[in-house]
Amino acid sequence: xxxxxxxxxxxxxxxxxxxxxxxxxxxxxxxxxxxxxxxxxxxxxxxxxxxxxxxxxxxxxxxxxxxxxxxxxx
Numbered sequence: 223x224x225x226x227x228x229x230x231x232x233x234x235x236x237x238x239x240x241x242x243x244x245x246x247x248x249x250x251x252x253x254x255x256x257x258x259x260x261x262x263x264x265x266x267x268x269x270x271x272x273x274x275x276x277x278x279x280x281x282x283x284x285x286x287x288x289x290x291x292x293x294x295x296x
Contacts, residue, residue: 225257225261226265228247229266230269230275230296232247233275233290234292237289239287240259240263240266240290270290273293273296274292274293275296276291277289
């Protein structure tokens, strides 16, 4: 299983920010699969460019925080 598939599965459960994904990854898979936060953000950027995911625009969110959701291609 690739990191992108793990992130997609997590995003299917709930749209999340990168830091939320990293925390959930550390709690659920961090014991047997090590992925740095940098790797997670790099994978999210690749998934955005492939249009597997998109960002959710919310009025109350910090402009620096992006919330990601899965697109039909993902």
